[in-house]
Amino acid sequence: MAHPMTRVTAAAVAATTVAGLTAATAGASTAVPTQRGTLVSATHLRTMSAEQARTWLKSDHFDASQVKYGVDTYRLVYRTIDARHRPTTASGLLVLPRNQAKTLRTVSYTHGTMSYKPDAPSVAKDVWGSGPAVTYGAAGFAAVSPDYLGLGLGPGVHPWKNVPSETTASMDMLRAARQAAARHGRTLDRRVLVTGFSQGASSALGLARALQAGNDPWFRLRAVAPISGGYDFKGAELPALLGGKVPSKIGVAYTTYLLTSWNRIHGLYSSPQVVFKKPYAGRVNKLFDGTTRGDVMLKSLPDRLDQLLTPRGMAMLRKPTGRFERALIEDRDAPTAWTPHVPIRLYKISNDEQAVTLNTTHYATWLRRRGVKAPVIDVGGRTYGGSRHLGSNLSGTAQIVRWFETLR
Template sequence: MVNSPTTSPLGMTRHRVRLRAHVAAVCCGVLLTGPILAGATAPALAAVAQERTRHEESGRGTLLSAEKLYTLASPQAAAAELRTAGFGDDTVRHGVVAYRLVYRTVDAKGQPTTASGLFAVPLGAERHLQAVSFAHGTGAHKDDSPSMRRAVFHSAPVIAHAAAGAAAVAPDYLGLGKGPGLHPWMDIGSEATASLDMLRAARAFAPRTGHVLDREVLVTGFSQGASAALGLGRALEAGEDRWFGLGALAPVSGAYDFGGAELPALVAGTLDKKSGAVYAAYTLVAFNRLHPIYDRPAEVFRGTYAHTVEDLFDGAHTGLDLMRGIPDSLDALLTEHGLALLTHPTGALAAALRTTDAVCTDWRPRAPVRLYMATGDEQATTENTEHCRAALARRGVDVPVVDLGAVDYKESRHLGSNVAATTAIVRWFGELRRR
């Protein structure tokens, strides 16, 4: 569930721990008038205007620093970068320059903070570029993020989109990369604000690379990032930025119905049991930090795990550390109360899950949407995708589901879906840009 050479359900890198040398993957400028919500009520429009004002007054999206990380000077070099990460290279048309941006944003409670992300632009491309925002899957260590390492699972989709001719933008999220503090995992609100503010920072920096970002953003994300992508898409269509709007949306293998589909599958043992135990631990620890659901770790974690599990999610432990430090089953990890919380969430946890699970249920996308998944996903049950498709259908949006088939990466169907989907989405977004 870290992101070394691998990632997990919500994008984590899963290391199958038989403690041997083999580590397998698991799995995470000028302001102009922007889009207005079609048919919005006066209170809704007032809320959007208030959000814009808050953004402007707080300096959200202000670029603090930009560092050139590396240059892939030719299409051949970009292709080699993708192959090293285990991704396809048949959509490469450009070399790429990659930068780390650090910018102002807000934390999960709306307080000022900073975050970082990866910004990549194609060499030899036209001045005007369309932005592609990619939200990565689950990571636990601060380096499990696009701007911190190259030629790896989290950064490869960014390079793929840039090498195809887009300006690729990828937030590291709060608490990962160069951001301070702890990562608020699966907190859709802060993932959306970090993503939107990364776009603003990229727009401010783009002229230094000889480019200008167009208004429509193509949004994608994998696993944890699939829900983050939906959160960003919702914010863009709500008009939360004066410049950017949503051009298309392509989430991959998300836990869109985290409380109604993902957690029940984890508890029932129908998903990979080891990664399920890691995700259960991450759920309780991360959600408890924002929505207190237990007073003492011993209420939910058994034995010595009550003294060790919370520390594993401090941003300094790797995915291998998590795999070593968390048992192979929920029964060994959780107390009866801990298991009951995940089986029948109540109180603060239930309220938090209702917010997390609203990414497909509380809005009606106007831009084109495609959902990508792989049959047999061992980390994110495919019921998530079906529930999202059905929820959007109830709102009158017919969303195609693209089944990527039997696609494995590092012995993981979940991770394989990101690799296969990246090529498919690069092609689809390319078609949309050429229209």
Template sequence: MTEFLSTGARRMRRARERRVTAGIGGAGLMLAMSVFLTGCGGSPDAVRPQSADIDRGRLAHAEHLRTFSTEDVAAELANEEFDTGAVRFGVDTYRLVYETVDPTGGVTTASGLLALPSNGVADLTAVAFEHGTMATKAFGPSVSDHGGELAATITYASAGFAGVTPDYLGLGLGPGPHPYMDVPSATTASLDMLRAARTYVTGVGRTLRPEVDITGFSQGGPAAMDLARTIQGGADNGFRAAAVAAISGPFDLTTAEFPALLSNSLDPTSAVFYSAYFLVAWNRLHHLYQSPNEVFQPPYDQTVEQLFDGSHTEQDIVENLPTTLDALLTPHAIDMLRNPTGELATAVQIANGTCRDWTPQMPIRLYTGSKDRDVIPDNSAHCQTSLREHTPDAQLIDIGDVNHMDSGRKGTAAAVRWFTELVASK
């Protein structure tokens, strides 16, 4: 579901109502996307570079979206129930479209949101924000006028950072379906968004410092961790991972999230949504089944794949799914999740591996809410245990008796305070 809004169907309904009220209904934005793509050649594939050489992070298009005064920022954050305590500057937002790679290494494009503070400072520290679960292209951070993803991004920018938020592949103006929960492609899209942001910022007479603070919520938690690991590994010598703040991330599918899902410990609406999205997306990537009826009960086996084509709102999807996991999944699917084997097991190990087998050279904070029934706190606890096998500088912070939505809001407020303290201490 679109994160930062609420649990279950109420979250999806609020997301849809707010965006429709703001004039960003799915049909209107899909028309805008069509116009954009037509201007670049007439189809999603036409915006892809035709050369076999991949110039990762090459900025293909930039567009100024909106100027926020400090009062506008505070109002936007208050409307999304975010903390306004870090608001210091006005903000300008931009949509960037850039070259990157798809999960097979082929050339594609992606879009993302850049937010810059109106503070006159030329040298900026970037905060790379990895957003949570999203199934609707038109709700991508760079194409939606409102929402938690925008609120988080401008929280960092108003505090004096450059907010850099990738839509990920297949969301926003990105062609094709979104490879949900695929950490490697989230990482490549995020690193290349940082490169595109660096190019744009340089072009307007400002610079991004090498130090990058990295944060992520929910699905974005493992993406943030892997981005930090990838930058530390030398993927781009112009960046250095300075700190990581990961909020309520599903770091351990095998021994935390899947068991909670299958024991009915998660919010039922969320559990059904996540399971359907996960199986459809990972089948595209890893060929988990030959026919939908192997994993989805009738009549959903006839419709579920189409629901996750990027054009349906989360509300539409929920209304066309059952209310219980048993009504959605076949016994074979449940067994697949309980005991992953073959290619699924290999892919799950990659998803589980972002906290393992590396030695972070930056401080890490893991934020959780004790009443989270979307991503259970054990995920972050297991992540901390793995990280502390290599570094003592990984803190687990309980931000209170809050649900998934509020852990994102409170985690963002805690992260921006921490990042500000780190910059001030240098």
């Protein structure tokens, strides 16, 4: 969860435009070879000195105290598979430190919710989108940040809250990053430090699970540190949303994104009119197809769930059954139903107004039942644009980069 739809409500996002983005990516999934993780292209985006990186990060309230080096940033396009295992392409951001190290410790950072293609890390014009990756890169790590499917230069529509596809996109981005780094005489350490925020917290856990399982012949899991995840949508998030603990407009946006995305993946309803009231039924798919800016999307939706959803739609949320219930269980289990054998820390903020803190409480309990001691780190009370949830990304990233530096 979290990004444009939340940042615009705090008046903290400026709309970005990537010229020709939609046209450039249209049809890009056709005739794609099946070799997952193969690098298609690597585009150098910018070079920053250490001082420039500090100034740039501070301009959007990122902690720059761990900046040691300048960085080079690259947009990678690579081969992967979509949510139905068909060949496609995706994009992501690679940040390499400007130091003399030939072998670079590897960090994977997976981002929070966004619905507009140009907000993704590899194409974002703002600091927020690529700030975490630059934070890790400037500290001396090779930072790998996938855009996910359907965002950035990825064709098609993003399958939001689909951990399996976020996992494959993240794994294949690591493979592509290894190839790109080799072109510059650099080697990525096989032991990956995995982190992510909000939606990306679950994505990080999905990647960590796959790495620990040995799903790649080179990369292995070293540690994992998710931030403010929505790990238990059925048991924590939906009750909070229905109980008024999530700001109403944000709840409307997340609900619309969830239902439209999961309908494409899981087939929840036969037509939007089944769950969405008029006039919203006729616009919801367009609002979340990747071409609508976050501020425009919010203005196009009502303020309350009862204005958005039909009685059947409300009943789905109140008492999930059938395909929706199975999808909720998959969404919970894909990132959490495994036992980490590496150091793991859970980062959260109290009174999180979006990914409510009970999500982290539940996940910590599940880990304890598996015999895993996972410290729960409260990142403090920092806000970003008035949001505690977004503030936890800033504070969590600042704390995690320090922790990762201690792990050898």
